[in-house]
């Protein structure tokens with residue numbers, strides 16, 4: 001076919017396309033950025049599932065861009081409309097917002113903004129058509145009229161002769177249609193797609209230096225991949241190449257699932273005579289299962305979904321902190337040296353990214369989380385719990401907000417001191433953590449530790465009863481404790497630990513047992529923060545009421 005024929009096909013298929021590639025190059029010029037500046041983009045698809053990989057990816061993107069004086073933008077890849085889920089667009093935007101990403105451009109909560117948009121692929125149909133037309137007019141792409149059935153048939157024949165499947169070489173029936181055949185099909189209204197005419201040779205290899213995986217040399221692609229689908233929208237391959245070129249992306253950070261199509265992408269960039277971006281393919285996160293490791297799976301591991309962390313009530317910052325420890329192994333050290341610094345101040349290094357998958361360990365996240373939460377001031381933790389409860393536990397939300405000062409004093413226990421308590425990991429456990437401060441949530445477990453349980457139930461009940469008469473909320477801590485000691489002495493328990501340790505046989509137990517009896521009676525549990533503080537916050541009325549309930553129920 002002559003070059004004139006290619007032009008004629010292009011005009012036949014794209015009569016509406018008036019813009020030229022030059023027009024678009026001019027509209028989206030190379031960015032005016034300092035040398036070495038990176039332009040990056042997370043490019044999620046609206047499938048309704050946002051996962052740890054999306055966070056991982058976006059963190060690398062943001063670091064690369066902002067450390068180098070470049071830009072990071074958010075692009076929505078919605079060209080596979082069959083996979084699109086309602087509400088998924090909002091989910092993407094909300095997730096990045098929750099994790100506090102700072103996009104310079106893109107399709108974000110501030111709308112579709114920036115000089116290189118639209119940043120949502122379904123609104124770029126015209127742009128893709130301009131470039132598809134260019135390829136067709138240069139004889140580098142062609143319309144393919146094969147039906148689904150014909151493609152199935154080709155596959156069957158390939159299998160029968162043990163050939164690789166796919167649309168390539170002699171199997172690519174529409175590759176060599178004449179202009180007349182194409183015109184005829186077109187005029188008959190036959191459905192078609194546009195395929196790239198692969199110049200690949202299966203005996204040759206390409207060479208790509210992936211900044212994470214290292215030097216890669218996969219075989220050239222020989223398949224005539226689809227570039228425009230019958231709905232006029234591009235495939236991922238085509239949209240990636242056109243968009244990352246026009247948006248002037250310098251570094252493509254993406255999941256390793258895209259590695260097999262890398263040769264196609266390289267070919268497309270070459271076909272347009274464009275410089276390909278640097279590629280950074282990251283591995284999937286792994287999970288330890290027994291002695292082996294496996295990839296985190298959507299089906300088996302709820303913790304893969306970012307929604308999980310929202311529901312459980314992790315603080316987004318903690319998840320980012322943990323991921324940063326996996327991205328750059330020197331991060332932990334930096335964090336210890338800079339405990340209050342902003343994560344954005346950490347100098348991230350590409351060379352430290354591991355080419356193989358990192359192990360994701362919820363226990364490590366929990367440790368980071370506990371530490372982080374222990375450093376929050378009361379108002380901060382209160383806001384986190386309140387906001388979480390507003391979405392996930394309305395009842396609890398009402399308790400928290402109807403007596404805000406009371407809730408804050410509970411949350412202030414063991415906070416703001418040199419060694420703060422580390423007993424909250426995520427928000428969904430706070431209700432249980434504070435439930436005994438609310439009669440309506442109080443669910444007592446009066447089980448005593450074994451050594452106390454073996455004492456007489458009457459003694460235990462009397463100790464609780466006596467305490468009603470002596471508790472005074474105005475007591476200083478020493479007076480308060482002296483009263484507990486006096487109760488110990490009265491019932492034959494050692495008032496001082498050292499006395500007990502010296503002659504345990506002389507006592508039923510020690511003052512620690514009296515404290516435990518009172519803790520279980522008042523709080524309905526064996527563990528609580530400092531009892532003096534707990535009792536002070538509860539106040540006399542609640543304490544007496546609890547002691548009375550206990551005396552009535554303890555057997």
Ligand code: GLU
Nearest residue numbers: 043044045077240253254
């Ligand atoms: N839309 C693709 C995905 O969600 C993004 C791949 C890329 O970053 O280029 O997997």
